[in-house]
Amino acid sequence: MARRSAAQTKPNPIGGQGEGLETGISVIVLGTPISPAMAYEYAFVHLKYTIPLAGVLTLILRPLLTRVDLYKTLFLIVVAFFATLPWDSYLIQRGIWTYPPDAIIGPRLFGIPAEELFFFIVQTYITTLLYILFNKPILHSQYLTNRQDSTPKARWIRTIGQLLLSVAILTGAILVGKGGRGTYLGLILIWAGPFILLTWSFSGHFMLKLPFACIAIPICAPTLYLWIVDELALGRGTWAIESGTKLGWCLWGDLEVEEAAFFLATNALIVFGLVGFDRGMAVVDTFPELVPGSLSPALLVKAVITNPAKYNMKRVRGIREAVSTLKRKSRSFYLASAVFPGRVRIDLVLLYSFCRVADDLVDDSRTETEALVWIQRLIGYLDRVYDTAGEKSPSEADVVNYIEKNFPTNAQSALEFLPTRLLPSGPLYELMEGFRMDLAFLHAEFPIKDEACIQTYAQRVASTVGELCLWLVFHHSAVRLPEHEESSLVQAAITMGHALQYVNIARDIQVDADMGRVYLPTDWLKEEGLTPQDLLSNPRQPKAEILRQKLLDLAFKKYEASRPVMNLLPNEIRGPLIVAVESYMEIGRVLREKSGVPSKTKKGRATVPRSRRLWVAWKTLSTS
Numbered sequence: 001m002a003r004r005s006a007a008q009t010k011p012n013p014i015g016g017q018g019e020g021l022e023t024g025i026s027v028i029v030l031g032t033p034i035s036p037a038m039a040y041e042y043a044f045v046h047l048k049y050t051i052p053l054a055g056v057l058t059l060i061l062r063p064l065l066t067r068v069d070l071y072k073t074l075f076l077i078v079v080a081f082f083a084t085l086p087w088d089s090y091l092i093q094r095g096i097w098t099y100p101p102d103a104i105i106g107p108r109l110f111g112i113p114a115e116e117l118f119f120f121i122v123q124t125y126i127t128t129l130l131y132i133l134f135n136k137p138i139l140h141s142q143y144l145t146n147r148q149d150s151t152p153k154a155r156w157i158r159t160i161g162q163l164l165l166s167v168a169i170l171t172g173a174i175l176v177g178k179g180g181r182g183t184y185l186g187l188i189l190i191w192a193g194p195f196i197l198l199t200w201s202f203s204g205h206f207m208l209k210l211p212f213a214c215i216a217i218p219i220c221a222p223t224l225y226l227w228i229v230d231e232l233a234l235g236r237g238t239w240a241i242e243s244g245t246k247l248g249w250c251l252w253g254d255l256e257v258e259e260a261a262f263f264l265a266t267n268a269l270i271v272f273g274l275v276g277f278d279r280g281m282a283v284v285d286t287f288p289e290l291v292p293g294s295l296s297p298a299l300l301v302k303a304v305i306t307n308p309a310k311y312n313m314k315r316v317r318g319i320r321e322a323v324s325t326l327k328r329k330s331r332s333f334y335l336a337s338a339v340f341p342g343r344v345r346i347d348l349v350l351l352y353s354f355c356r357v358a359d360d361l362v363d364d365s366r367t368e369t370e371a372l373v374w375i376q377r378l379i380g381y382l383d384r385v386y387d388t389a390g391e392k393s394p395s396e397a398d399v400v401n402y403i404e405k406n407f408p409t410n411a412q413s414a415l416e417f418l419p420t421r422l423l424p425s426g427p428l429y430e431l432m433e434g435f436r437m438d439l440a441f442l443h444a445e446f447p448i449k450d451e452a453c454i455q456t457y458a459q460r461v462a463s464t465v466g467e468l469c470l471w472l473v474f475h476h477s478a479v480r481l482p483e484h485e486e487s488s489l490v491q492a493a494i495t496m497g498h499a500l501q502y503v504n505i506a507r508d509i510q511v512d513a514d515m516g517r518v519y520l521p522t523d524w525l526k527e528e529g530l531t532p533q534d535l536l537s538n539p540r541q542p543k544a545e546i547l548r549q550k551l552l553d554l555a556f557k558k559y560e561a562s563r564p565v566m567n568l569l570p571n572e573i574r575g576p577l578i579v580a581v582e583s584y585m586e587i588g589r590v591l592r593e594k595s596g597v598p599s600k601t602k603k604g605r606a607t608v609p610r611s612r613r614l615w616v617a618w619k620t621l622s623t624s
Contacts, residue, residue, distance in 0.1 A: 041103040042115035049229045050122045057129040063621035064136055066341055071295060072277050073128045076270060080124040087191045088112050096184055096245045127270040131218035137338045140282040141346055142320040143209035146308030150205050158204040165200060169193035183245040184258045192265035199272040202304050206279045219267045226263045231255045280304045285342035287312065318413035319346060322353030329356045335613055336580035339621060341572065344476040347419045348469060355465055357414035362435045368442040375435050377406045381415055386425040422475045427464035434460030441517045446532045450523045455498055463497025479570035492565035495558050496581060502555035503588040506548045513539035520547050552588050559585055575621045582620045583613055
């Protein structure tokens with residue numbers, strides 16, 4: 001988008017207002033001696049203020065950008081460029097904006113200087129990257145809504161917004177019709193207002209559901225930055241506004257109210273457009289049956305105008321509950337999921353939510369009988385989803401009915417929306433056997449007798465999940481791998497599952513002891529002169545730390561054996577999966593560095609500071 005300085009033109013004693021006269025090697029412009037280099041004044045503004053900022057944002061975001069992010073950025077730049085071009089040209093031709101010839105390089109398109117055309121692009125690029133940065137952690141599907149799902153307050157706010165925007169457009173038309181000092185402000189309102197009204201009308205409810213900072217910061221931060229740039233660097237006559245078309249009111253210094261409104265309006269246009277894009281993509285990813293097809297402008301338009309009454313809000317609420325579960329129970333995975341493409345991210349979140357909910361049903365049981373009941377109900381659920389051949393049962397109504405009769409309300413969506421049609425049944429049944437192993441602790445028994453037992457346990461409760469994640473990746477990837485490479489990756493996922501579970505056990509020695517559980521192999525304890533009861537009574541003793549480090553050594557050995565195989569993954573998914581692994585392995589690195597006394601703990605568990613997890617994700621994506 002473009003922007004204009006509020007600089008006042010001053011009488012030039014040599015050549016008249018705004019005109020220059022070359023004398024030797026100097027030029028007089030706006031009453032100020034300027035060297036010929038000042039013909040590059042507007043270009044220098046880009047070199048000093050816009051391009052460096054765009055470069056910094058590119059450096060930060062480059063590893064995080066997906067194919068959809070790049071498509072979105074290009075799409076918004078094209079729309080912004082061609083939406084601004086005729087409006088900008090009109091203002092120049094009407095003489096509302098003028099450019100001293102000594103401040104620009106020279107080439108023009110429809111009267112618009114090349115530097116101004118570049119500003120259409122660079123402002124959109126900067127604001128878009130900032131928006132992507134703040135929205136990257138957000139799974140937009142959870143914010144889809146319709147009239148039945150929205151609150152009366154939200155509907156009232158949307159209606160009030162529509163009325164205010166309509167009034168602003170009407171005010172702009174009146175100001176332009178009257179001409180004179182309100183012309184420039186009126187033109188801003190009648191140009192930006194309809195675009196903002198359109199996006200607000202289609203995506204207002206969605207926008208109101210989004211976290212406030214995800215919209216406010218991408219609008220306000222670049223607006224404030226451009227206000228400062230305008231005041232500090234561009235009030236030198238780089239361009240001028242015809243004095244008879246502006247109100248003459250300044251926000252501060254030389255920054256006139258029209259300029260402030262222009263920057264705010266253009267950034268709002270960009271962000272509202274991005275929100276509309278993300279709403280369209282959320283519909284495409286969440287309800288592929290409503291808008292089938294490959295990504296294109298036509299598909300996005302169709303998704304945006306699809307009647308929200310057709311949304312399956314039960315699925316949306318299921319996604320919301322899954323996200324809430326992961327935020328509470330698996331922060332590392334939730335952070336890592338942010339870099340996965342839309343549809344695979346949704347399915348991975350739903351898978352992890354099922355695993356967490358199923359684990360909690362068993363772990364939170366007060367007796368062995370209650371725990372066995374939950375395991376049998378979970379197996380009954382799987383039996384109804386799959387037949388003996390592992391195919392999905394055609395009777396989904398039967399599955400839903402079984403879930404509603406046998407599981408608490410807060411667990412039902414995790415089962416109902418598990419993407420079983422994309423998953424083999426074997427790992428899910430094996431996960432149930434892992435839950436059974438935990439029941440031995442209710443008898444004061446310790447089933448992890450040796451290293452083979454701990455590997456079996458890790459295989460059942462972690463490798464199964466890793467394998468299921470991989471099948472989702474295979475399904476959603478546009479690249480079909482050879483069968484032998486898929487087999488190698490499945491085996492690597494199993495081995496990596498061992499590594500991740502060993503890290504989990506090493507982290508939770510104290511937490512598990514509080515629950516009466518010891519997952520360290522009994523023969524390892526015996527080598528240190530300990531029994532499981534000794535560890536239960538004092539899980540923070542020095543010998544426990546020795547065993548923790550031994551288990552971490554085994555974990556990293558498994559990690560190093562399987563990590564290179566992950567390079568076989570398709571490009572679009574390799575980085576995100578490695579981030580998921582590295583985010584968890586970083587817990588092991590913290591435990592190694594702090595010798596079991598991490599700098600930050602939560603309920604007895606070692607945690608990795610958020611800044612460090614973000615750094616690990618960025619570094620991993622940069623190198624993979």
